Amino acid sequence: MEVDEPLRSGKYTWRIDSFSTKKNENKFSSDAFTVGGCEWRIVIYPKGNRTGTQSHLSMYLEVADAATLPDGWCRAAKFVLTVVDQESGVGSRKIACEHRFRAGTHDWGFPQFMSLAVLHDHTKGFVVNDTVVLEVKITLHEVAPPVELTTQMSRLDSYFSCLSVYFGATGKSDLRAGSASCTRTIDLASDSPSADDIEKAKHSLKECLSDLFRLNMTDRLSSALSILSHARAGLSPDQQRSIETFKANFDEFVCDLLTFEQDNSDFELQKITCNHLYSALKKNHETQLSYKQSFDGLTEEEEELKKRLKEVCSKKVKLLSDWENLMNESEGVKSRYAIHEKKLTEAEEKKKIAEERMSRSTSAWSSLKEQFLNLSGCQVKMDEKLQAARKPALSCCTEGWHRNAVCQNLFRFRILIVWAAVLCLLFSFYLRWILLM
Numbered sequence: 001m002e003v004d005e006p007l008r009s010g011k012y013t014w015r016i017d018s019f020s021t022k023k024n025e026n027k028f029s030s031d032a033f034t035v036g037g038c039e040w041r042i043v044i045y046p047k048g049n050r051t052g053t054q055s056h057l058s059m060y061l062e063v064a065d066a067a068t069l070p071d072g073w074c075r076a077a078k079f080v081l082t083v084v085d086q087e088s089g090v091g092s093r094k095i096a097c098e099h100r101f102r103a104g105t106h107d108w109g110f111p112q113f114m115s116l117a118v119l120h121d122h123t124k125g126f127v128v129n130d131t132v133v134l135e136v137k138i139t140l141h142e143v144a145p146p147v148e149l150t151t152q153m154s155r156l157d158s159y160f161s162c163l164s165v166y167f168g169a170t171g172k173s174d175l176r177a178g179s180a181s182c183t184r185t186i187d188l189a190s191d192s193p194s195a196d197d198i199e200k201a202k203h204s205l206k207e208c209l210s211d212l213f214r215l216n217m218t219d220r221l222s223s224a225l226s227i228l229s230h231a232r233a234g235l236s237p238d239q240q241r242s243i244e245t246f247k248a249n250f251d252e253f254v255c256d257l258l259t260f261e262q263d264n265s266d267f268e269l270q271k272i273t274c275n276h277l278y279s280a281l282k283k284n285h286e287t288q289l290s291y292k293q294s295f296d297g298l299t300e301e302e303e304e305l306k307k308r309l310k311e312v313c314s315k316k317v318k319l320l321s322d323w324e325n326l327m328n329e330s331e332g333v334k335s336r337y338a339i340h341e342k343k344l345t346e347a348e349e350k351k352k353i354a355e356e357r358m359s360r361s362t363s364a365w366s367s368l369k370e371q372f373l374n375l376s377g378c379q380v381k382m383d384e385k386l387q388a389a390r391k392p393a394l395s396c397c398t399e400g401w402h403r404n405a406v407c408q409n410l411f412r413f414r415i416l417i418v419w420a421a422v423l424c425l426l427f428s429f430y431l432r433w434i435l436l437m
Helices: 149-167 195-209 217-231 237-248 250-394 398-437
Strands: 008-016 033-035 038-045 056-063 074-083 094-100 107-115 133-143
Touching: 008 033, 008 038, 008 217, 038 107, 038 133, 056 074, 074 107, 094 107, 250 398
Parallel strands: none
Antiparallel strands: 008 133, 033 038, 038 056, 056 107, 074 094, 074 133
């Protein structure tokens, strides 16, 4: 069992019958029992196991199969040892402990678990009908090496398979009815009985003989035998001999009958106890069948979960693979981004330089444009002045006006040609400058 698995716990009850015959023994232990797939047993020392503890009961929990476990084995467990108060249960003596069982410390407990005086105090309820009841509750925290589930299941199945032989038959024993009586000494009458007494005695004897002997018949039968044994008439010789023989053995007969009654009572008590235990055993067997069915269901569910887990793991692996591919793709994009980011920085620097040069060129262009645009404006003003001066003469000489108009148009055309030539020259200089940069 690993640490992160659910804790395994269990309880075991040990009934020690005829405790008085064992209290002088140095040490004795319970049968091995299983909790959490591990074998355990309870060990007690009725007179203590150390010097100075002879007045106390020593009790320990022991790993039963420690000698067969591999090297490095370990059982980490918390356990509670109890001497049960069989009368009320309130005064039960309990001590809890936690221990890591190993090869060198395969048993652990208490040398002075409880005082022998307290144990044998009849008012405490620890010893009832010469029986002591001990209990242990174990909770396992760690088992190394882990107990294989299949091994534990095989052990349980094997045990209950062997147990099923008890239920092959009906489980009921044939009982034979017994009779009961008590003994009483027959007082013989010294005088011969009368004929009437003899008849009554014979009638009483017949009534007793017609039924099974019971204790309440003892007085009647004793009186009848006493009377008939002294009868001189009314009985055949064989009847007289039978009466004399039975009367002589009457005390032994009653004693045997009482013994039978006692033994029969013991038998009935043992039968009731046995039937009760049989019922408990049968109930446990039926319960384990339901446990086995539940276990099979859980096994199927576990297989389905394993299948589902396998599918989930497959999806998880695929997701991780896609994730890695995405990471690799992102790394490539990241590298390309770094390269282009560097190129962008360089291009940005070139753009700034070009903007500065363009700004200077634009300034020169604007200056040139301003000069030519201002010159054209001055020419327009001069033309307006000439026109104003020539207006009086227009009416006198139309031909002269037309001549002046043609001259003005030619002058303007020449100015435009010069302006266009200058612009083309500047533009060619600008292109050459850009190419040289």
